[in-house]
Amino acid sequence: MRKVIQNGVIVTAADTYEAEIIIEGGKIVAIGTNLATSSDEVIDAKGCYVFPGAIDPHTHLDMPFGGTVTKDDFESGTIAAAFGGTTTVIDFCLTQKGKPIQDAIETWHAKSKDKAVIDYSFHLMISEINEDVLAQLPVVIDNEGITSFKVFMAYKNVFQADDETLFRTLITARELGALVMVHAENGDVIDYLTKKALADGNTDPIYHALTRPPEIEGEATGRAAQLTGLANSQLYVVHVSCGDAVEKIAEARNKGFDVWGETCPQYLVLDQTYLEKPNFEGAKYVWSPPLREKHHQELLWNALRNGQLQTLGSDQCSFDFNGQKDLGRGDFTKIPNGGPTIEDRVSILFSEGVKKGRITLNQFVDITSTRISKLFGLFPHKGTIAVGADADIVIFDPNIERVISASTHHLAVDYSAFEGMKVTGEPVSVLSRGEFVVKDKQFVGKPGRGHYIKRAKYGELRGDQDQLEELSY
Template sequence: MKKIIKNGTIVTAADTYQADILIENEKISTIGSNFSEDGAEVVDAKGCYVFPGGIDPHTHLEMPFGGTVSRDDFETGTIAAAFGGTTTVIDFCLTNKGEPLKNAIQTWHDKSKDKAVIDYSFHLMIGETNEDVLAELPSVIEDEGITSFKVFMAYKNVFQADDETLFRTLVTAKELGGLVMVHAENGDVIEYLVKKALDEGKTDPIYHALTRPPEAEGEATGRAAQLTGLADSQLYVVHVSCEEAVQRIAEARNKGYDVWGETCPQYLVLDQSYLEKPNFEGAKYVWSPPLREKENQEVLWNALKNGQLQTLGSDQCSFDFNGQKDLGRGDFSKIPNGGPIIEDRVSILFSEGVKKGRITLNQFVDITSTRIAKLFGLYPNKGTISVGADADIVIFDPTVERTISADTHHMAVDYNAFEGMNVTGETVTVLSRGEFVIRDKQFVGSPGKGKYIKRNKYGSYQEEKSKQMN
């Protein structure tokens, strides 16, 4: 059945205007007014914004880490994402050294099969570069549509790769049309600082932050950016948390390097003091990079406003406080890293960003959806409201005031990192390719309806656009 969304205010990364949307065969077929309503389902969006569905470029669903597995899988995680106004997630396939890359990809296909309620795609971790790995990458891109590769510069003896691996991945990505992503922290230095702290009997959660100082993030970010320039390649720095990293990204971009930066809502509104909460409550806020001193928040907001940072991911990786986070009682290094963020990503940016005048409404759409779609080969099918695009649409009430709480969230985890925070703005209705997933704040979707999306190569949208202009 065709659908008509009427009386709403459409907001894209470039425009804000009043119009109605006609949806047919999973796509936006027409944008205009006075459509015939015969045989159509009409959705009244009066008083609401109509956004393109959010895209979360950074999730870890059902991810093994630290002897346990993150609580939200592709069913609960995508349901929570949808409630928060996200219609596409890109998750990370973790690889094992010495094993074919296709094994990791198949593992993630198995995890996600018949579970997701919204569309999804994968990034692929690169932990080593040898002839076998490099020989597989063309088919990863062409057959699987995986066009982004994650290199960890941290988690020594677990995920961390060396600089040669990073550099060879950058060189290969340039040749093949991939985008290299880095977790930028100096894992060797952090390993030394963690061991030193534990030897001195410093075991509380706060030492997770104190042994991962911002200098270690800034140094790794700068190193990755310099290697990107040397390789004449492209880089996306995930979960930027501090001034030191922002400065390195800005410097690289000023040199003309193709470097992009993502931050996360937790770094915009929470700070290092949360790790000092008594009774081991600080463990709820252990993730990497750690929360920083409060003054970094305005640096990050300004970086989003002026374009030094371009996107917002969640870094969703939820672990229960009871039974998972408490594996690290008496040893902060054993606390599973990660938090439940996926559901509140969009609303926090709207409430703290748009409503408080830190960013514009159009920037909000760009940061949560459009720029991500362009960088990761999803645009223009996703990331915008235009004729021919997938009908991934969010109807959002900008006036509702609510309090974030584990009592009302839809994640499968026993706490909320933003517990008690008051926000303005709420997702009312969500459509994924024209089908309701959330309707009037109620879940009406079905596990398995979400599709795996093969993505285009890095820069494909820009290349196509330049061809049209010539």
């Protein structure tokens, strides 16, 4: 049976209008007026916006880190994502030096198999570049549809790659049609500052932030951007947390460099003082880059509004406070880095952004869905509401008020990073390829129904549906 969505206000990155949407076979097959028949399943969206499903370009589900593993896996993590209005996630596949890349990819396929309730894809971490790795990358792109590579400039002696590896990755990505992602912090300087802090007896969570100052994020961002320009390649800077990094991205874009920037909800609404909470509560807010002083928040909002930053990821990477975060009592370097953010990403951007006049409705859709879809080879099947696109749709009530809490979230982790925060606006129902995953705020999906998505190369359309809107940066 076909489904028809009626009475809602459709919002895309470009348009806002009232119309019906007909869904059949997992696709949007018609958009218009007076389309419904008596045999259709009618979904009444009166009083709601109808958005394309959000895409989260930055998640770490079932990921090992610091001797432990993230609490939320591909089941709990994608259920929470769906409740938050996200219908596709792109997770990071971690590789190991000297081991075949395909081994790592198979490990991530095993992690997600029979668990994901929404569609998903993978990025590939690049830890080394040599002739063996270079020979494997075309196969990864062609067979797995993994068209984004991540290089860490931080976590010395764990993930950190040197500048040669980054530069050669950029050159390779240009040749193969992939997008290079960087965690931009100067790992060598962090290593020095961290050792000095511990030697001075400074072990509390706040020193995680104080040993990773914004200047070293700005420096690394600028260095990565300059190397991108030199390589004539393309770069996506993940989890931008401060004005220093925004400035370097804007400078690179003004030079014509193909550089893009992502921020995360935690940097828009939380600040460095959270790491000073007593009784080791500050450990809940330890992630990298760290939370910044409050004045950086408006710099990030301004960057989203004026296009200097283009996307919002969650950087979902949850560890229990009890039993995981507390591994770092007495030594902040042993606190597992990361926080639970996947479920509230969309609502926070709507409440703090749209409702407070910082961004427009159309910008909201572009930041949470459309731009991500275009950058990461999912467009036009995902990221928009158009005939022929996947029926990934969120029915969103803009007037619901709620208080974020671990007592009501759908994650497995034992705390909320946004505990007690009041937000306005919430997804009511969420469809993934035309099937309800969340219906009237109740979970009706099924673990394992999510599809692994092979993505197009950078700057190319996924598929050949010429009737859909053209790819445009």
